[in-house]
Amino acid sequence: MPGLGGRFSTVIKAKISRMLDRAEDPSETLDYGYQKQVELLQNVKKGVADVVTSKKRLQMQSTKLEQQVVKLDTQARQALSQGREDLARAALERKTVAQTELQSLDQQVTELEAQQEQLTENEKKLRTKIEAFRTKKEVIKAQYSAAEAQVKISEAAHGVGEQMADVGLAIQRAEDKTEQMKARAGAVEELEAAGTFEDITQLGPAQDDIDRELASLGAGAQVDDELAKMKAELGSGEGDAPALGQGEKEGSA
Amino acid sequence: MIVRVSGEGQYRLPDEDRERLNELDNRAVSAVEHGDETGFRELWSQMLELVASDGNALDEDELIESDVILPPRDVTFQEAQGEFTGEGLIPDG
Numbered sequence: 001m002p003g004l005g006g007r008f009s010t011v012i013k014a015k016i017s018r019m020l021d022r023a024e025d026p027s028e029t030l031d032y033g034y035q036k037q038v039e040l041l042q043n044v045k046k047g048v049a050d051v052v053t054s055k056k057r058l059q060m061q062s063t064k065l066e067q068q069v070v071k072l073d074t075q076a077r078q079a080l081s082q083g084r085e086d087l088a089r090a091a092l093e094r095k096t097v098a099q100t101e102l103q104s105l106d107q108q109v110t111e112l113e114a115q116q117e118q119l120t121e122n123e124k125k126l127r128t129k130i131e132a133f134r135t136k137k138e139v140i141k142a143q144y145s146a147a148e149a150q151v152k153i154s155e156a157a158h159g160v161g162e163q164m165a166d167v168g169l170a171i172q173r174a175e176d177k178t179e180q181m182k183a184r185a186g187a188v189e190e191l192e193a194a195g196t197f198e199d200i201t202q203l204g205p206a207q208d209d210i211d212r213e214l215a216s217l218g219a220g221a222q223v224d225d226e227l228a229k230m231k232a233e234l235g236s237g238e239g240d241a242p243a244l245g246q247g248e249k250e251g252s253a
Numbered sequence: 254m255i256v257r258v259s260g261e262g263q264y265r266l267p268d269e270d271r272e273r274l275n276e277l278d279n280r281a282v283s284a285v286e287h288g289d290e291t292g293f294r295e296l297w298s299q300m301l302e303l304v305a306s307d308g309n310a311l312d313e314d315e316l317i318e319s320d321v322i323l324p325p326r327d328v329t330f331q332e333a334q335g336e337f338t339g340e341g342l343i344p345d346g
Contacts, residue, residue, distance in 0.1 A: 004278055004323070004333060005278050005300075005321040006321070009322040118260055129316060155317075155318065156316040159315070159317050159318055166259055
């Protein structure tokens, strides 16, 4: 097959050959092969664990963003109840940015979760194959001449090698994905550091760099809609939102 | 013939499927080369369907090399376009 499958087979097979070539002394192929497989299995386990760690970190990032969204929404309401539409608009713009990032982050965490599940499944398969290899090598040692054994063991080693290369590939893909996500999460953190999600009451109405950037993100329509909705809510007798900076007071009466 | 779906496992397919799979595969590559993502998606799912309908999963302790290794089920169009050439997707370590 010269196509996708063919190309993919070629790439994986090249990797298996490199892996198997490391068995320098052919007479030791059997035991060395098994030992090498057990070693590589440790790498695989570590790879899977790294993916899990990255995923957890990104989930924490996502939780933080969720809190930002709630906070900015509250600030927008407070600003509006005090007639500061400019501040409310600024808060809503920031909220839109945070929401967009949150959606993308959540989707990617879900994808990563699926990949992780499959990785764990494949790691199990690899373990089963390595165990089968161990049994097989004892049978081969006992039953075959050196020359025959070489052929038999090469087949079995390729069988394990293919699974090994495949799990390696899956780890690589999951790692690439977490790298992309980390880059995105990093970009959000930079926005945060630049004060994008800072307490809105600290910001004047003047257009700073962040405001210009936010405006250029085209969040306009959504912000307009939300602002209108908020105004309607406030206008319909729910206008007793706490004043800016006053915090929660209910329950103290 | 033995077919592996990368990231999933190996399947035993009747040899008669070789031609069909090969044909779908060639058309998928052609779609990729023409930048036709929809066509690629359609052909790719037909390939997976063929493996699912005609293939029997190998026992996990079978140590057999595959005749064909297919990309991961969730392969992206971008991956199909570029990264299956050379060593792009496979770590060297």
